Amino acid sequence: MKILVAIKRVVDHNVRIRVRPDGTGVETQGVRMSMNPFCKHAVEAAVQLAEAGHADEVVVVSIGPKTANDVILTALAMGAHRGILIETDAELETLAIAKLLAKLVAEENPDLVLLGKQAVDDDSNHVGQMLAALTDRPQATFASAIKVEVQSLEVTREVDFGRITVALPLPAIVTADLRLNTPRNAALPMVMKARSKPLAVRPVAEFGVDIAPRLTVEKVSPPAERAAGRTLGSVSELAGFIAGDIAEMEAL
Amino acid sequence: MAVLVLADHDLGTLSPATARVVHAVAELGPIDVLVLGEGIDQVATDAAGIAGVARVLVGQGADFTGDFADAIVPLLQTLSANYQHIVSAAGSVGRDVMPRLAARLDLMPVTDVVAVLGPNRFERPIYAGNAVQTVTANQPKQVLTIRASAFRAAASGNAAPIEPVPHQPVASAARVIAAHRTESDSPDLATAQIVVGGGVSVGSAEGFQLIEQLAKKLGAAIGATRAAVDAGYAPNDWQVGQTGKIIAPDLYIAIGISGALQHLAGIQGAKKIVAINSDAEAPLVKLADVALIGDLFTIIPELIAELDKLGFKRP
Numbered sequence: 001m002k003i004l005v006a007i008k009r010v011v012d013h014n015v016r017i018r019v020r021p022d023g024t025g026v027e028t029q030g031v032r033m034s035m036n037p038f039c040k041h042a043v044e045a046a047v048q049l050a051e052a053g054h055a056d057e058v059v060v061v062s063i064g065p066k067t068a069n070d071v072i073l074t075a076l077a078m079g080a081h082r083g084i085l086i087e088t089d090a091e092l093e094t095l096a097i098a099k100l101l102a103k104l105v106a107e108e109n110p111d112l113v114l115l116g117k118q119a120v121d122d123d124s125n126h127v128g129q130m131l132a133a134l135t136d137r138p139q140a141t142f143a144s145a146i147k148v149e150v151q152s153l154e155v156t157r158e159v160d161f162g163r164i165t166v167a168l169p170l171p172a173i174v175t176a177d178l179r180l181n182t183p184r185n186a187a188l189p190m191v192m193k194a195r196s197k198p199l200a201v202r203p204v205a206e207f208g209v210d211i212a213p214r215l216t217v218e219k220v221s222p223p224a225e226r227a228a229g230r231t232l233g234s235v236s237e238l239a240g241f242i243a244g245d246i247a248e249m250e251a252l
Numbered sequence: 253m254a255v256l257v258l259a260d261h262d263l264g265t266l267s268p269a270t271a272r273v274v275h276a277v278a279e280l281g282p283i284d285v286l287v288l289g290e291g292i293d294q295v296a297t298d299a300a301g302i303a304g305v306a307r308v309l310v311g312q313g314a315d316f317t318g319d320f321a322d323a324i325v326p327l328l329q330t331l332s333a334n335y336q337h338i339v340s341a342a343g344s345v346g347r348d349v350m351p352r353l354a355a356r357l358d359l360m361p362v363t364d365v366v367a368v369l370g371p372n373r374f375e376r377p378i379y380a381g382n383a384v385q386t387v388t389a390n391q392p393k394q395v396l397t398i399r400a401s402a403f404r405a406a407a408s409g410n411a412a413p414i415e416p417v418p419h420q421p422v423a424s425a426a427r428v429i430a431a432h433r434t435e436s437d438s439p440d441l442a443t444a445q446i447v448v449g450g451g452v453s454v455g456s457a458e459g460f461q462l463i464e465q466l467a468k469k470l471g472a473a474i475g476a477t478r479a480a481v482d483a484g485y486a487p488n489d490w491q492v493g494q495t496g497k498i499i500a501p502d503l504y505i506a507i508g509i510s511g512a513l514q515h516l517a518g519i520q521g522a523k524k525i526v527a528i529n530s531d532a533e534a535p536l537v538k539l540a541d542v543a544l545i546g547d548l549f550t551i552i553p554e555l556i557a558e559l560d561k562l563g564f565k566r567p
């Protein structure tokens with residue numbers, strides 16, 4: 001089968017972000033960027049399926065500025081075969097991202113599209129589900145295991161009550177959760193080799209998609225600060241605090 | 253115009269999130285609650301009891317088993333003609349279904365809403381809760397998911413009319429092979445008043461029973477870090493944080509938890525935080541209202557004994 005993986009370049013998940021004092025957004029200038037962690041799990045899953053002989057081609061796509069090339073190179077170094085950058089300097093909403101990906105799915109016709117379950121910058125958790133709607137394909141979100149059967153997948157999903165395993169006919173859309181696998185770190189020879197793999201750069205305008213935003217972000221604010229705490233000296237003090245706090249809570 | 257709320261339920265029980273969602277959107281218009289599934293009479297009755305609910309619409313059918321988005325969305329899409337807001341809790345069903353519905357309606361969904369400022373103005377957290385966005389949605393309808401922990405529950409005592417919704421069953425392309433439910437009699441994590449959370453330092457599944465003992469003593473729900481879940485000490489549905497459940501209890505007791513950004517994302521709404529940790533420099537100790545420095549394996553049994561000494565009891 002052919003697999004398309006959508007990957008996003010985001011502020012590295014270890015960076016403690018700073019809200020701009022004027023409330024216009026989060027400071028991304030001079031901040032370390034990397035592949036969205038969930039997307040890494042999606043790439044790893046695709047590469048593992050290729051290594052197991054289930055997939056013959058893994059194509060990765062990222063939508064964003066020229067610099068998003070670096071996450072595509074990371075995915076190619078992990079073992080993906082070909083990359084596509086849909087280039088735009090605009091900050092796109094998830095609806096526009098899903099529409100662009102739907103156009104690409106129509107062109108590439110992959111049997112499986114893998115995405116991350118959410119991007120850790122906007123924390124939306126939308127695009128996989130929206131792409132499934134626009135391409136009229138079944139979806140399995142929050143996947144922690146994927147098994148290939150004949151023309152179908154067995155996907156285990158992490159849900160509120162625990163886990164649910166579902167059979168999903170192909171073609172389908174699957175979004176990756178963190179327990180799906182352990183993404184590899186590409187060895188240096190793979191990183192070198194990635195540079196010679198095909199990487200197409202296509203301007204967003206080529207896709208004829210309306211990317212005008214639907215939401216106006218009025219402001220971005222930091223969360224409320226918590227009051228400073230104190231350290232207790234003994235377990236009995238702690239027991240007293242907990243009992244007192246619960247008594248207060250129940251009095252309300 | 254009216255509001256349609258998709259009820260959240262499992263095994264014939266309405267989740268506590270639904271009353272909170274109803275409260276969150278109470279100002280937006282008359283509220284109909286939609287209950288989908290089989291064996292859902294009690295769910296419908298309980299939904300009808302939530303204050304502020306105008307009608308409960310019931311869609312009975314095996315086609316809704318497994319909560320598959322491709323089976324639920326066609327009915328929501330049909331019903332959406334009569335509503336300006338289509339809303340659910342930001343649980344695993346709402347997160348799965350609502351973006352799919354929004355794309356079908358050519359709408360941008362607004363998800364994980366923590367404040368409703370008006371019919372089309374909302375606040376939602378981004379960057380694991382390290383920033384909050386205020387957005388205005390310039391579109392004719394809104395598809396929303398609500399972070400239940402950010403709102404109080406609507407009162408009960410209502411008896412709204414319950415009506416069947418006729419619908420053409422749409423079978424999902426997918427089918428359930430197996431479901432694995434975590435057996436636990438502890439309260440619902442996402443809406444619990446008290447949560448006891450354990451980290452990977454608990455060291456084993458048996459070690460986690462210490463956390464469970466304290467939780468039982470306090471009548472608390474049980475939470476865990478991703479590291480504890482990954483290690484197999486706790487089930488995945490106990491995970492708290494950016495990728496797990498978001499909690500806002502009155503009291504959170506974090507035991508052997510370092511306080512990584514992604515874990516903190518899930519507990520920002522907690523009123524009081526207690527940290528028990530061997531490391532005085534751990535970020536969670538710095539953040540906590542009250543901290544005790546020491547070894548959790550000595551502290552927890554002592555704490556339970558001290559609470560007994562105080563005659564502490566919770567129903």
Ligand SMILES: Cc1cc2nc3c(=O)[nH]c(=O)nc-3n(C[C@H](O)[C@H](O)[C@H](O)COP(=O)(O)OP(=O)(O)OC[C@H]3O[C@@H](n4cnc5c(N)ncnc54)[C@H](O)[C@@H]3O)c2cc1C
Binds near residue numbers: 120477528534
């Ligand atoms: C994209 C992404 C999403 C993530 N989502 C989540 C999420 O939703 N939830 C989540 O929790 N994590 C999440 N993580 C993982 C997170 O970054 C941390 O790795 C994790 O929270 C650490 O768990 P921990 O506190 O149990 O372990 P550690 O960080 O290893 O901390 C262990 C703590 O226990 C203390 N300790 C050790 N021994 C004892 C003892 N005997 N007595 C008392 N204290 C002791 C130590 O001092 C330390 O503070 C995510 C990570 C990524 C990359």
Ligand SMILES: Nc1ncnc2c1ncn2[C@@H]1O[C@H](COP(=O)(O)O)[C@@H](O)[C@H]1O
Binds near residue numbers: 063117118120123
């Ligand atoms: N700009 C983008 N380019 C490529 N893929 C994206 C982009 N934005 C989101 N995605 C994909 O959609 C997933 C979910 O993102 P989101 O819905 O924004 O939380 C991500 O993990 C990616 O797989």
